[in-house]
Amino acid sequence: MIREEYQKKCVTADEAVKVIRSGDWVEFAWAASVAGLLDEALARRKDELYDVNLRGGVLLTPLACIESDPTGEHFTWNSWHLGGRERKWAQKGLAYYIPLKYSELPRYIRENLQTDVVAIQVAPMDEHGYFSFGVTVSHYAAAIEKARNVIVEVNEDMPRVHGGYDHMVHISKVDYIVEGGHRGLPVLPSAPASEIDRQIAAYVLPEIKDGACIQLGIGGMPNALGQMIAESDLKDLGIHTEMLVDGFVDMVEAGKVTGRCKNLDRGRMVYSFAAGTQKLYDFMRDNPSLAGYPVDYSNLPFIASQIDQLISINSALEIDLTGQVCSESAGPNIISGAGGQLDFVEAAYHSKGGKSFICLPSTFKDKQGTVHSRIKGLLTLGATVTDTRPTVQFVVTEYGKVNLKGLSTWQRAEALISIAHPDFREGLIEEAKKLGIWRKKSK
Structure with a gap:
């Protein structure tokens, strides 16, 4: 039964991102968790979308959708915590910081913010129908509660993690599944100690x-x-x-x-x-x-x-x-x-x-x-x-x-x-x- 549901919801990245509309707010990427196929597919829709606001932070890799839009007319990056790449975007008017006290972020999402789509990377589904959020638990469960549509990109290399609660999502709450294969995870080298x-x-x-x-x-x-x-x-x-x-x-x-x-x-x-x-x-x-x-x-x-x-x-x-x-x-x-x-x-x-x-x-x-x-x-x-x-x-x-x-x-x-x-x-x-x-x- 779960496998049948999986197959029904399994689509290409290009098909999945069609649910994103002009004016939408999308919870998108955090640190080592970036849905690369969804990012590339969204970039390909650039000319038909306007004023799409993407949220995330601590980016370790480029985002094709932001870098494909040097005017910021189509996509805007809204960051919970800027990394080096995001600082450069901010200087160009392509990214903006969201002041926060990090412990309050799930409440911001539940009570204050518009969240239309969640498009995130996850570990492969287990036999019970659960996708582990892997290396980013953070605020994803809260965003899924609010979203109109939920898209998960499955990375075979994402570790399945143990948790306390809200560290996974069941297939019943997912609208589209994109199989990403083995994509690895971005590396953040330890800063050398002086x-x-x-x-x-x-x-x-x-x-x-x-x-x-x-x-x-x-x-x-x-x-x-x-x-x-x-x-x-x-x-x-x-x-x-x-x-x-x-x-x-x-x-x-x-x-x-x-x-x-x-x-x-x-x-x-x-x-x-x-x-x-x-x-x-x-x-x-x-x-x-x-x-x-x-x-x-x-x-x-x-x-x-x-x-x-x-x-x-x-x-x-x-x-x-x-x-x-x-x-x-x-x-x-x-x-x-x-x-x-x-x-x-x-x-x-x-x-x-x-x-x-x-x-x-x-x-x-x-x-x-x-x-x-x-x-x-x-x-x-x-x-x-x-x-x-x-x-x-x-x-x-x-x-x-x-x-x-x-x-x-x-x-x-x-x-x-x-x-x-x-x-x-x-x-x-x-x-x-x-x-x-x-x-x-x-x-």
């Missing part, structure tokens, strides 16, 4: 105790910390994170992860989406120690904070002397997005024994080679505040770590200047004086 990344990670590592539960962001510093954890004497760690990356696999293979101390999902590694190398995707395939959840479970501070010793490690672009953190824009120019950073900053602090870390190198070089401090008197004009100053706990650079919780403005200024690059400290003191947040007795 010496500064390792110095920063070395300040964080002593704060992690046996039995802690780890959330890591992406980038060189979290990667360095993952490697250091794998080489450490730590034991019985847990994992509860937004994004599953290669660093977690290293920790598991080193025997550091058991999850036996977790208050929730004991013995299982919780995540909402994954992107990395083939090592990660192979690790995920039918792995019962993993639990893929929608993001309103993985990231919701109320849930995550119930886990004791939750350790959250995230990066930032700049921070001002009162503790406001920008992690998503360079001035008014959007770089990525808020993602789930604020979710985990809040969750880790409210966890019993938990700690939240914002990590950043003390300086950066601009295109002209001039060095600037990432710790500033005021954020760059137009910069987005990702984490408000009351929410920030530990801030770490290669020059040390400080805990801002409960500090007054002059204490915050003093603490942050103490971990700024030495070449900028005197200038920051002068800025603090002008801002009225420097005490004469301060060091």
Whole structure:
């Protein structure tokens, strides 16, 4: 019976995308999950469609439909979190950012947004008629609830994952099935850790105790910390994170992860989406120690904070002397997005024994080679505040770590200047004086 239904719904990509109409909003692609055949078929319909809005984010591969339409007259990309390719589109007026707190995304879809079509990539159907969402659970179930039509593109290489709930869709809720064969998954190489990344990670590592539960962001510093954890004497760690990356696999293979101390999902590694190398995707395939959840479970501070010793490690672009953190824009120019950073900053602090870390190198070089401090008197004009100053706990650079919780403005200024690059400290003191947040007795 299920196989008969499968055959009835199985069509070509060109046939499937005919359900997309001008003016539609389409939930389309996220990170390592991109329905390539549907993308190419939609691009072929360009001239007969207008004002189609596609939603997704963290793209690792090109989208033919967006790149086939340099005027943006036919397709517009609306991103939940911009990657490098999406930033370039945004500069051309072909892509726009959707501000979000990631844990709230399924609710946005259910209560606030128009969703006409879902066109996503899935793992092959099982004998019970279920398609696993594979490496992206995130918000797909919520989008399917709202959609007029649901199209799935089956990738034979997509790992079938174990989950908590809302990590799969039954064939009865699917309108069209497109068989994609073996298409592989896009690789996101682990960012190499610099010496500064390792110095920063070395300040964080002593704060992690046996039995802690780890959330890591992406980038060189979290990667360095993952490697250091794998080489450490730590034991019985847990994992509860937004994004599953290669660093977690290293920790598991080193025997550091058991999850036996977790208050929730004991013995299982919780995540909402994954992107990395083939090592990660192979690790995920039918792995019962993993639990893929929608993001309103993985990231919701109320849930995550119930886990004791939750350790959250995230990066930032700049921070001002009162503790406001920008992690998503360079001035008014959007770089990525808020993602789930604020979710985990809040969750880790409210966890019993938990700690939240914002990590950043003390300086950066601009295109002209001039060095600037990432710790500033005021954020760059137009910069987005990702984490408000009351929410920030530990801030770490290669020059040390400080805990801002409960500090007054002059204490915050003093603490942050103490971990700024030495070449900028005197200038920051002068800025603090002008801002009225420097005490004469301060060091």
